[in-house]
Amino acid sequence: MRSLKNRQREIFFATSNKFKLENAQKRIGASLTLKQVKLDIMEPQSLDQKYVCTYKTREAYKILQAPVFCEDSGLYIEKFNNFPGILTKFIVQGIGLENIEKLINENESAYYLDTIVYKDKEREFVVSTKKYGYLTIKNKSNKFNNNAVFDTLFVPKGFNVTVNDMTDEEYNKMASENGIFDEFKKYLK
Amino acid sequence: MNKLYFATGNKAKSDAAKEHLKDFFEIENVKLDIIEPQTLDQEEVALCKVRQAFDLVKKPVFCEDLGLYIEKYNNFPGVLTAFVLQGIGLEEVKKLIKDKEPAFYKTTIAYKDNETEFCSQIIMKGYLTTNISKKSNATFRSMFVPKGCNCTVTDLDKKEYSELPYNKGLYEVFIKDLKKFNKI
Numbered sequence: 107m108r109s110l111k112n113r114q115r116e117i118f119f120a121t122s123n124k125f126k127l128e129n130a131q132k133r134i135g136a137s138l139t140l141k142q143v144k145l146d147i148m149e150p151q152s153l154d155q156k157y158v159c160t161y162k163t164r165e166a167y168k169i170l171q172a173p174v175f176c177e178d179s180g181l182y183i184e185k186f187n188n189f190p191g192i193l194t195k196f197i198v199q200g201i202g203l204e205n206i207e208k209l210i211n212e213n214e215s216a217y218y219l220d221t222i223v224y225k226d227k228e229r230e231f232v233v234s235t236k237k238y239g240y241l242t243i244k245n246k247s248n249k250f251n252n253n254a255v256f257d258t259l260f261v262p263k264g265f266n267v268t269v270n271d272m273t274d275e276e277y278n279k280m281a282s283e284n285g286i287f288d289e290f291k292k293y294l295k
Numbered sequence: 296m297n298k299l300y301f302a303t304g305n306k307a308k309s310d311a312a313k314e315h316l317k318d319f320f321e322i323e324n325v326k327l328d329i330i331e332p333q334t335l336d337q338e339e340v341a342l343c344k345v346r347q348a349f350d351l352v353k354k355p356v357f358c359e360d361l362g363l364y365i366e367k368y369n370n371f372p373g374v375l376t377a378f379v380l381q382g383i384g385l386e387e388v389k390k391l392i393k394d395k396e397p398a399f400y401k402t403t404i405a406y407k408d409n410e411t412e413f414c415s416q417i418i419m420k421g422y423l424t425t426n427i428s429k430k431s432n433a434t435f436r437s438m439f440v441p442k443g444c445n446c447t448v449t450d451l452d453k454k455e456y457s458e459l460p461y462n463k464g465l466y467e468v469f470i471k472d473l474k475k476f477n478k479i
Contacts, residue, residue: 148330148332148333148343149332149333150330150331150332150333151331151332151333151334151340151374151375151378152331153378153381153382158333161330186382186383186387187381187382188381188382189378189379189381189382189383190382193333193375193378196333196335196375197371197375197379199335199369199370199371200335200368200369200370200371200372200373200375201368201371201391205368205391208390208391209383209387209390209391
């Protein structure tokens with residue numbers, strides 16, 4: 107069986123986020139070209155990240171009829187049940203990060219779950235990675251990233267600072283460990 | 296008598312619809328595989344769902360959406376009410392509010408047939424008490440005290456409950472709108 111690499115040099119990445127595309131291309135490398143596509147796809151309201159990502163990928167494939175993937179990421183507080191996960195944006199919009207702080211303890215266990223669902227004519231697969239760590243209030247960052255609001259509070263395992271306060275070197279080290287696009291790349295071979 | 300489909304899997308909701316609309320329609324409830332869109336706008340959710348329902352049943356159909364809104368927060372939890380309960384539960388919600396926190400229930404009915412679609416909406420004001428009802432702590436009803444009442448919705452008797460705006464009043468608004476659009 108020929109590898110996907112030989113069959114298909116280009117795949118679509120259904121995202122409106124240019125930063126995500128650039129990051130993905132960097133991690134996957136030049137052997138495969140990612141093409142950004144912005145589609146008007148309904149996002150289902152659910153706490154099930156795999157379900158949401160699969161739904162969006164299938165809808166994207168229906169439109170494109172070409173190899174495509176979607177990526178979703180969510181921060182999960184371990185003591186809560188699948189929460190806030192992919193609804194983070196809405197929860198933060200609703201009550202603000204300062205009120206979320208009322209719900210957690212110092213060094214609260216949490217993890218980021220990243221999911222990619224890929225689909226082409228012959229196959230569909232799901233890739234997931236988890237990045238464990240904890241949330242800090244005492245040492246929270248003064249910087250704010252609108253695309254990843256919990257990076258203000260989240261300290262990944264093996265580090266002493268929040269994602270927002272990392273040096274470039276620390277950030278690259280974190281990104282290269284168990285990264286979703288590195289994992290995805292393995293499945294594409 | 297004309298038939299009107301109600302897209303719900305909730306028996307209590309379908310019983311209430313049958314009771315309130317008995318003079319106008321034969322209500323048939325249908326449980327459909329409908330996607331709920333990711334948005335905080337309850338009207339948008341209800342319309343999206345009723346359009347999907349109409350595509351499936353091809354007959355006059357309505358659906359209903361209910362959410363609890365805490366006034367000091369922005370549209371929260373609203374359409375996310377069920378997820379907030381599932382995720383953090385009422386005891387944690389208490390950390391986000393003070394006693395007698397102003398809040399309201401908003402309920403939307405979305406209707407669609409082959410020529411018309413509309414939404415009917417009602418708001419029930421009140422407050423959240425931190426003294427959660429001892430009967431149940433499963434939903435915001437066990438914290439919510441409607442305006443003019445002295446206890447939570449959970450602690451109301453059956454008659455008082457059926458008279459609440461988001462029960463009786465909702466269907467009064469819906470019937471008025473059905474008349475406005477010449478459906479009855």
